[in-house]
Amino acid sequence: MIILAIETSCDETAAAIIDISGRKEKTRLKILANIVASQVNLHRQYGGIVPEVAARAHLEQIMPILNEAFHQARLTKDKIDLIGVTNGPGLITSLLVGAETAKTLSYILNKPLLGINHLAGHFYAAFANLFLAKETLKNKEIFPAVGLIVSGGHTELVLMKNWYQFQKLGQTLDDAAGECFDKIAKFLNLGYPGGPAIAAMANQHKFTTNFTNKNNSREFANKFVNISDIQLPRPMLTTRDFNFSFSGLKTAVLYFLKDKKNSQLTQNDVFISNFCGEVQRAAIDVLISKTLKAARRFDAKSIILGGGVAANQELRKQFKLKIENCLSAEDLAQAGKLKINFLVPPKNLCTDNALMIAVATYFRWQKMVKKQKLPNWQQIKVDPNQSI
Ligand code: KG4
Ligand code: ZN
Secondary structure, eight states, X not given: OXXXXXXXXXXXXXXXXXXXXXXXXXXXXXXEEEEEEEOHHHHHTTTSOOHHHHHHHHHHHHHHHHHHHHHHHTOOGGGOOEEEEEEEXXXXXXXXXXXXXXXXXXXXXXXXXXXXXXHHHHHHHXXXXXXXXXXXXXXXXXXXXXXXXXXXXXXXXXXXSSSSOEEEEEEBSSOOHHHHHHHHHHHTTOOSSHHHHHHHHHHHTTTOXXXXXXXXXXXXXXXXXXXXXXXXXXTTTTOSSSOBOOHHHHHHHHHHHHSHHHHGGGGOHHHHHHHHHHHHHHHHHHHHHHHHHHHHHTTOSEEEEESGGGGOHHHHHHHHHXXXXXXXXXXXXXXXXXXXXEEOOOHHHHSSOSHHHHHHHHHHHHHHHHTTXXXXXXXXXXXXXXXX
């Protein structure tokens, strides 16, 4: 089956075409085209996404991106069997561009159209990676799965009982983790998007011992505060639920930097690097701890990671380590359980893309065919607050 998918929920205009067949873990996937036009340079000057600017850029980009996708796939439009489009959650004006384009294509080409939840899409990015791998996992090695979707707009823990079914376990009560990184990077003048900027800064002085500029040395920074002692809060780390909160972390950073005696430190690269390391660690500690708690509670066979923040190298590394350590082979053998698999897409599929929407479209289509609820383009409505 040939599927065309369109994604415009935020600031990426994306189209993908896939050739997909088979069922469940036996799904066979061939990527014919996967095109993403990022608007990040456009929004950088504002230090964040401006919805009106994003929608206009989607309008300019959508037709060229679609043409490029068909060109790359070497297909004519009539070869498509099914169309999928992200219809929420996201920015309403951005979502509308993708949805109206998809509806028009569906009408003209007389092909079925499905609306896809963006957050569900992030899960299928990890599955896409699995289907492309030489060896895939068995169903019982994947489900039940606990998934963490962590992006600029969302931080959600979700239980997936099978390939089609999602149950939300918890979410952020205020800022998303990516949003928190973006705001903190703004306080520190590190630019936009903040997540990658903080990660790069955190890595910068990790291994540096020789400093040529005195005012930029660890000794100089330590005159103000012992930088190894800086400890930022880990909000809601020990609460019993599966919710998150990141606004407290952001505020703690703001107050630390507002303090006059610390203000000179923002010019000191060694301090900024260490501070960014601590910001990252604080967010990562909470994200991993809650996810592992959910995995234990629901006896998960796999942990799935998705969303833009999942591109973070330290988060990926720590997740892998903690899954291996907390759930060591002996623990699992004693409990008579399977080992926990960690499913995380490559970095380019963590951030928004249409390939994940195309794979999600296939699974949703299978579910709807089973229920004999075949779609009609007129029923597709966008919902900026759509829940998973
Ligand atoms: O999923 P995504 O592309 O768009 C949304 O749906 O929000 O995620 C964007 C978010 C931004 O907040 C960005 O700062 C963050 O993902 N991000 C990262 C990294 N790459 C992107 N955060 C931490 N480390 C990264 N390497
Ligand atoms: Zn996203």
